[in-house]
Amino acid sequence: MSDRVTPKPLPPHHLPSLKQIGKPLRRVDALGKAVGATVYAGDFSMPNMLHAKVFRSPIPSGRIVRLDVSKARALPGVACVLTGADLPNARLATDLPGQTGRAQRKGSDAPVLAIDIVRFHGEPMALVCAESLEIAEAALQLIDFKYEALPGVFCPEEALQPDAPKVSGDDNVVARWQVRKGDVEKGMAQADVIVENTFYVPFVEHAYIEPEAGVAWVDEQGVITIRVCTQVVEHFRTVAKALGIPQNRVRVQGTMVGGGFGGKEDVTVEIFLALLARATGRPVKLVYTREESFLATSKRHPFKITHRTGVRRTGRITAAEITMLADSGAYPYLTPYVLLYATGMAAGPYKIDNVKIDSVAAATNQPFTSAFRGFGGPQAAFAYESQMDEIAKALIIDPLELRRINYLKTGDTTVTGQAIRSAAWSEECATRALAALGDKTPDSPTRKVGRGFASYFQSYGRITWFHDTSRAWVGMELDGTVVVRCGVPDIGAGQSNSLCQIVAEVLGVPLERVTIYATDSAVTPLAGTSTATRQLYMSGNAVLQAAGVVRASLVKKAAEMLGVSLEDVDLDNDFAVAMSQQGPGVPASGDSRATAPQSRTSCCGNSEVRGSRGLPLAEVVAKAAASGLPLAHLAQFNAPFTDGLDPETGQGDIWPDFTFGAHAVEIAVDTETGEIEVLKSAACHDVGRAINPAAVRGQIAGGSHQGLGYALMEEYVVEKGMTKTPSLAEYLIPTSCDFPATDVIVLESGTGVGPFGAKGIGEPALTPAAPAVANAVADALGVRIFSLPFTPEKVIAAADAGKDVVKPDRHW
């Protein structure tokens, strides 16, 4: 591919200059974490607390012949043992009407503890709690489990065969979606070339460094309170449903989350803790070991994706026919929605008029799959961007040129019939990422250097038929400091900081003067989940509204005190100023509080106006409070409410907006060892508006690292349903020595639906990295590997044979 690329000039766009927004300020949560003062879920203890452990299925598929816990119960120090037989009605709902849709999907729940049948290796079967962790561990050993192994199904393709063992329903189908747009037959007939390929991606583990943990107790009102690391404090409803108690009798107090990436989006320890706290009346703590964290929680979906693309010799795509098959594992969890996202993104950021997509997810006796950063988008992108380069190869045209001809532009409609309403800077991003690679590194005798890039588009915010809402409360204290209350779980991406920075901007106070209370389902207004790259969009808009109301009170009072019009008042750096009185040469902000007194206000005789610096905000607050103006406000932001996609055609308008961007890499393939070294990595995304550029850079750098891991090293190996990689020694994630830092280029079109025109970047950051590597490897070798990850074995096979490597080693 071309070595030198010139960045495409940006279209005209307007970004107002702001005071706090757009500054790489120290995040409000950073210092507490840096000095070790932040108390994570597993760091918390209560007096008189019990310790819990979970007994898990050692097999992937079997009938429970005996589960005798009498010896465990009899062990001194054991307070409680529960099995599925004790809880016949406890179900874990993974689809809650009102939270995810209007009606619960059929068959969308799972038993809290297995009853009669176990369906995956690691499935929870019994809970133990005891006076100490050691006793709880000893009690686990005393549980007598006899089973009859049942034939399992370990591949979604096999699961769909009529004679396959049934894991879910009578056909193992967990979800299906389809898209029909235009006329695919006609489109294919118009094509000069038809390119068909099949791509495979494996199970992947979130591998956040903090394993799941929590403590639960019954408070003095009888409310079951669960202090837990979660992306979703609204799971208090899920817990209430499982326990059969009213929703207002469960409280989830979230903590700072030590990494989530979707893995703490589903319920983890919450229901177990609630059951044990209720049964014993004592506080109970449950912390997963690393191995348990691997075995017990969701994975990224393996997919098999086939693209058949018709294209004119000019490069114009005339038709796309895509099939997707995903492994749901033993229980549905969020599979239907992950599959929907993958389906909606399946064709990539390209304008294609004739499209047919069929996707299906099948249940197997494998680890269950659910949300993972990108939510189906990365799997789709690996396939569509690899396919784009294969098409370019077939046409002998430059991959960038091929994309340029087909990129979606603002106003175009996606394959699911939704108009792109914001900036679609695909080419602007791709050219910048490629340009950042600089001069190409030369080959050496055993090292072939290759370059590749990938574009993507990805939604941010939840599907609009979920009727998503967020609430936030903003209030001024009498000394001019600010408090934010918002149920937002902070999973490390700077969710709470962004909200504080927005409030600081609106109220004209330094960021240090804003304190946030977050992530408590009982005392902070519910803000919805920290998932779907939705919090900046949703809760950012909610705090913007709430702070705006408080600001209006302050401006009103300040105008009165300054004797100027409302429009003339600005709030800046702890002062209310009359903009018309700010003479040239006088700094609009700074540390010094005072310049010489110049005037007195006409309306507030005893208040001194301190020169062009204006009034200290605290004085304005005091006066506003004394006159009863509202200094606190609870706001609710509603996303657009729409219907779902048409079930026949898959057409509709269901995503709030999309983020666009690209990733480019230069890699060297050692043709003897098969090892791939990433030499350069550059990512460019249009984030709409960077609320905190340092945090944005961190999201993109971290996301692209995860994406490089996805490409080159990560595979959660499952053989016949048994996990083979349940530790960080076997499941390798990138270390500080594996990849160079990604060169991050941030564009700001200002056109997103978030506050100040922000788009979402948390999930999109990961998406284009793996296909960029795929295209670079193909560039280096001249042949393609169609399955992730690019292990040395596959690389050597491809290099030696000089042929494409199609099938992955396992699973399919």
Next chain:
Amino acid sequence: MPKKKTALRVNGRQHELALDPNVSLLQALRDLGYTDVKNGCEIGECGACAVLLNGTAVNSCMVLAWQANGAEIVTNAGLGTLDKPHPIQEAFADVGAVQCGYCTPGMIISTKALLDRNPNPSEAEIREALSGNLCRCTGYGQIIEAVQLAASRLQAERLAVAAMPTASLTRECGDGGSHSPGGSGAVATPQASLTGERGHDGSRSPSGLSTGDRGSERGQR
């Protein structure tokens, strides 16, 4: 099991304990309330549990508590506080090296050990020194910048201190970079025999943050 008498000096505080012989230093520290020492794996693979043991960074999950008898231990919280953060902690906060923060205490301990022995490390040396500390959030770039910023700030601080009259040179333990408890030379490294006891595959040394072994693990499965 007979308990083992164990004396630990942690962040300047003395503790006299009687512990089961199989209790790890990680467990003992967390039970004492030093929960800034994080548990990410318990088998020496993540570095979240790193502490300074007589000035050397070790994975505390790979040391039995009784074997640290008499040792001077510094955890990340022992380096600084919200009111008086250590320059390394400040640098991490300033450049956006802290996302979820779960790896951060271990990262900062490894950084402290590195800068104590090498005040002006190259990027490659930083990457090497941190290779036993896994971070899933940042991609390491901003962490490396934080180490570089901390190194330059500590250097500036040392120059400023050197320019002062000698009377003002006394510093509290762990406050600032020029003084490390026990120094970086005289180090009681836990014995290598510790590794096997917890079923670890031995691919990382018990002072677990040593590096170069990560690469050799790749492709083993």
